[in-house]
Amino acid sequence: xxxxxxxxxxxxxxxxNETNNHRFTLFFLTLLCYCLIFLVNISxxxxxxxxxxxxxxxxILICAFCINALYGTTGFYPKLLWDLLxxxxxxxxxxxxxxxxxxxxxxxxxxxxLSVMAYDRYVAICRPLEYxxxxxxxxxxxxxxxxxxxxxxxxxxxxxxxxxxxxxxxYIDKFFCxxxxxxxxxxxxxxxxxxxxxxxxxxxIYFFHGFFIVLSYMCLIKKCASSIENRAKFMQTCVPxxxxxxxxxxxxxxxxxxxxxxxxxFPQTFKNFVSMEFLIIPTLxxxxxxxxxxxxxxxRIIVALTLKN
Numbered sequence: 001x002x003x004x005x006x007x008x009x010x011x012x013x014x015x016x017n018e019t020n021n022h023r024f025t026l027f028f029l030t031l032l033c034y035c036l037i038f039l040v041n042i043s044x045x046x047x048x049x050x051x052x053x054x055x056x057x058x059x060i061l062i063c064a065f066c067i068n069a070l071y072g073t074t075g076f077y078p079k080l081l082w083d084l085l086x087x088x089x090x091x092x093x094x095x096x097x098x099x100x101x102x103x104x105x106x107x108x109x110x111x112x113x114l115s116v117m118a119y120d121r122y123v124a125i126c127r128p129l130e131y132x133x134x135x136x137x138x139x140x141x142x143x144x145x146x147x148x149x150x151x152x153x154x155x156x157x158x159x160x161x162x163x164x165x166x167x168x169x170x171y172i173d174k175f176f177c178x179x180x181x182x183x184x185x186x187x188x189x190x191x192x193x194x195x196x197x198x199x200x201x202x203x204x205i206y207f208f209h210g211f212f213i214v215l216s217y218m219c220l221i222k223k224c225a226s227s228i229e230n231r232a233k234f235m236q237t238c239v240p241x242x243x244x245x246x247x248x249x250x251x252x253x254x255x256x257x258x259x260x261x262x263x264x265x266f267p268q269t270f271k272n273f274v275s276m277e278f279l280i281i282p283t284l285x286x287x288x289x290x291x292x293x294x295x296x297x298x299x300r301i302i303v304a305l306t307l308k309n
Contacts, residue, residue: 008093008167008170009092009093010090010091010092010093010170011090011091011092011093011096011170011171011172011177011182012088012089012090012170012171012172013083013089013090013091013172013174013175013176013177014089014171014172014173014174014175015089015172015173015174015175015176015271015272015275016083016084016089016175016272017089023084023085024084024085026084027081027084027085030077030080030081030084031081033077033280033284034073034077034081036284037069037070037073037077037280037283037284038070038073040284040287040288040291041066041067041069041070041283041287042066042070043287043291044062044063044066044287044290044291044297045063045066045067045070047297047300048060048062048063048297049063051296051300053296053300054296054297054300057120057135057140058117058120058121058124059294059296059297060140060144061113061116061117061120061140061143061144062117062290062294062297064113064144064147064148065110065113065114065117065244065286065290066286066287068106068109068110068113068147068148069282069283069286069287071102071106071109072102072103072106072107072110072279072283073279073283074102075098075099075102075103075106076099076102076103076176076276076279077279079091079095079099079176080175080176080276083175089175091177095177096172096177096182097159097162097163097177097182099176099177100155100159100162100177100178100179100182101152101155101156101159101179103176103177103178104151104155104158104159104178104179105151105152105154105155105156107151107252107278108150108151108154108155108202108206109147109148109151109152110248110282111206111209111210111248112146112147112150112151112206112209113147114209114213114241114244114245114248115209115210115212115213115216116143116144116146116147117241118212118213118216118217118241119143119212119216120135121216121220121238121241122216122219122220123135124233125220125223125224125233125234125238126219126220126223154202154205155179157198158179158195158198158199158202159179161194161195161198162179162182162183162195165182165183165185165186165187165191165192165195166186166187166188166191167182167185167186167187168185168186168187169185170185171185172185174275175272175275176275176276180199183195210249213245217238217242220234220238221234236294240289240290240294243289244282244286244289247281247282247285247286248278248282251277251278251281251282252278254274254277254278255274255275255277255278
């Protein structure tokens with residue numbers, strides 16, 4: 001028995017078993033969605049990189065936000081598109097761990113970048129005279145590196161601990177790999193204690209990120225309430241960030257509830273939608289929100305499209 005469980009090298013993904021009758025339709029809809037996500041995020045990234053007037057901390061962070069969206073979706077959509085055309089939905093053991101690593105670090109980076117954005121807006125509105133000294137080029141680089149590398153290393157440690165578990169089943173009740181779904185396949189639940197502890201530590205760390213964001217915006221709202229100029233600045237630059245935060249939290253909470261409680265009464269199609277909404281809604285809407293709401297980005301895109309035509 002021990003030899004068999006230690007040799008699992010392929011996982012079977014059961015989340016797409018009910019889609020075989022509509023797989024070509026779903027393939028083209030998924031491909032269209034992926035192309036739209038890629039197009040809108042690349043448009044914002046290229047616009048910010050090409051226009052030197054946008055080389056400011058707020059826009060650099062938006063650029064990092066869009067790059068993270070491309071990172072997360074690239075770890076998910078190509079495999080999904082392949083599976084939609086394949087009669088058998090399998091993934092290698094190492095490929096599953098990589099996908100879990102990408103998905104987990106994408107989600108954590110999303111919240112980290114949002115917390116850095118909140119800090120940037122707090123300094124810009126509450127301490128405007130110190131803004132350029134506080135948000136210097138060196139500090140901005142450090143914050144962006146932290147937003148990308150800290151989640152990556154946290155998830156890398158988590159995935160390493162998962163890779164040491166002996167698994168009793170190769171069947172994952174989803175259509176993509178999530179670390180906790182792999183951990184639940186462990187033969188001996190006692191061996192997952194360290195994994196659980198690390199998950200709780202990670203949740204606490206990112207709970208404080210969320211608390212910091214709420215605290216920052218409470219200070220911003222208090223500061224902006226007494227000034228018409230600050231209210232206008234808040235509406236122009238902070239509302240997109242708050243919208244992104246709201247979209248992110250709602251989609252992640254739905255995914256976490258379904259992953260932890262795994263309700264059996266809902267149809268698989270609905271569970272699939274809930275599972276992938278955090279890779280559709282934020283990654284598609286966020287660049288559109290920033291592109292239309294922030295006048296500098298919007299005007300630059302309009303100019304580029306006008307010159308092209």
